[in-house]
Amino acid sequence: MGRSMTGPSMTTAGITRRTLLVAGTASASLGLAGCASGAGGSEPGKSSTTSAETGTQQHAQPLSIAQTDMQKQATLDSCTRLDGHPTFHLTWEGAPATTSAPDGANAAALPTGYACTLFAAADADGAPLVARNFDWDPAPASVVESKLNNGRSTLAVTDLRYVGIESESDLGNKQKTQDLPRCEAYAFDGINDSGVYIGLAADASARAEVVDGREWLGGLGVQRMILDHADTVKDAIEVFDTYNIDFAGGPGLHYLLADRSGAKAVVEFDARKLAVIRPPSGQPWMCLENFHMSSFAEEDRITHSRYSTCAKTLDSSRGKVSVDDAVNLLNDVRQPHTQWQSVYGLSAGTLRVVGKKPHDYRLSA
Numbered sequence: 001m002g003r004s005m006t007g008p009s010m011t012t013a014g015i016t017r018r019t020l021l022v023a024g025t026a027s028a029s030l031g032l033a034g035c036a037s038g039a040g041g042s043e044p045g046k047s048s049t050t051s052a053e054t055g056t057q058q059h060a061q062p063l064s065i066a067q068t069d070m071q072k073q074a075t076l077d078s079c080t081r082l083d084g085h086p087t088f089h090l091t092w093e094g095a096p097a098t099t100s101a102p103d104g105a106n107a108a109a110l111p112t113g114y115a116c117t118l119f120a121a122a123d124a125d126g127a128p129l130v131a132r133n134f135d136w137d138p139a140p141a142s143v144v145e146s147k148l149n150n151g152r153s154t155l156a157v158t159d160l161r162y163v164g165i166e167s168e169s170d171l172g173n174k175q176k177t178q179d180l181p182r183c184e185a186y187a188f189d190g191i192n193d194s195g196v197y198i199g200l201a202a203d204a205s206a207r208a209e210v211v212d213g214r215e216w217l218g219g220l221g222v223q224r225m226i227l228d229h230a231d232t233v234k235d236a237i238e239v240f241d242t243y244n245i246d247f248a249g250g251p252g253l254h255y256l257l258a259d260r261s262g263a264k265a266v267v268e269f270d271a272r273k274l275a276v277i278r279p280p281s282g283q284p285w286m287c288l289e290n291f292h293m294s295s296f297a298e299e300d301r302i303t304h305s306r307y308s309t310c311a312k313t314l315d316s317s318r319g320k321v322s323v324d325d326a327v328n329l330l331n332d333v334r335q336p337h338t339q340w341q342s343v344y345g346l347s348a349g350t351l352r353v354v355g356k357k358p359h360d361y362r363l364s365a
Helices: 017-023 069-077 168-172 180-185 221-229 233-240 305-316 323-332
Strands: 042-044 050-053 080-083 087-094 117-122 128-135 141-148 153-159 189-192 197-202 209-211 216-218 244-246 253-258 264-270 273-277 286-288 338-345 350-354 358-362
Touching: 069 087, 069 180, 087 180, 087 358, 117 197, 117 253, 117 305, 117 323, 128 189, 128 197, 128 253, 128 323, 141 180, 141 358, 153 221, 153 338, 153 350, 180 221, 189 221, 189 338, 197 221, 209 244, 216 221, 221 233, 221 253, 233 253, 233 264, 253 286, 264 286, 286 305, 305 323, 323 338, 323 350
Parallel strands: 087 141, 216 244
Antiparallel strands: 042 273, 080 087, 117 128, 117 286, 128 338, 141 153, 153 189, 189 197, 197 253, 253 264, 264 273, 338 350, 350 358
């Protein structure tokens, strides 16, 4: 697999609903979403033993997101307003995420969720490209541009409510910004300098098996762990197959993965087993929406409107779209509650994020 993810062992004492969010799971009111895709079947994860259902008890601890005091202050000082969504930009330096919980970690209020759309394709030159609408309640968002102590760089987009920022005015309140450096833990979509992409979507029927002896990792926290430690889609799948993924307190999730080699997959939990769904032979694109992929054959997936719109466009273009074309397709499936749009170039390490207007970034060397 990619880079080491080990950290001190975790305990489950004293977990609150706010801690649940920091652990990376969706709460009962967090209906995150996406667009579903063409796959020719599922691949089970590695053989394992199921001991119990996840149920409603929350097990995953918050990720450890470690910075020095100087690095924390630099993150706070870097906060720059991009547009009136409002969208911001932050830089972040510190250690790669581990599963050891920080002291006193907490999170923000619980918003209500709706539906998103994601797709993986390629640009005109064949370089992998991934795009997504993040459709949710209005809230400040931020690009998080990270440089880790191990030399890894990542670009991600986050909802700042997870660190207690409910409105732009909160950024002027020192007490409310004290958790801003923990925005690193909340990558709703992102890419790393190995060209690995991950984005999530709500899958209300998903329930993950529990394997004796495994550490717990939250359904959102797994995204940061993959960005910090995986070098390929294969590595990312191994992360899912290393931990018990905790969806307690809210709906399950499924995930779109891609890397710069052109590999792509949807990961979800079908009958509590890890399922890896690939595109059908000869299909150069994938989509993810909010229905459970494993329950639908390809011909039935097109009955879902956002999936169908993406499928028709990507089929007609043979899976190739420019960044502008990708944004236009995202606009075709845009919802009234779309909060941001993001388009990642996996080979070049680029991000275009659109709040009120577009902003372009490239991974730092």
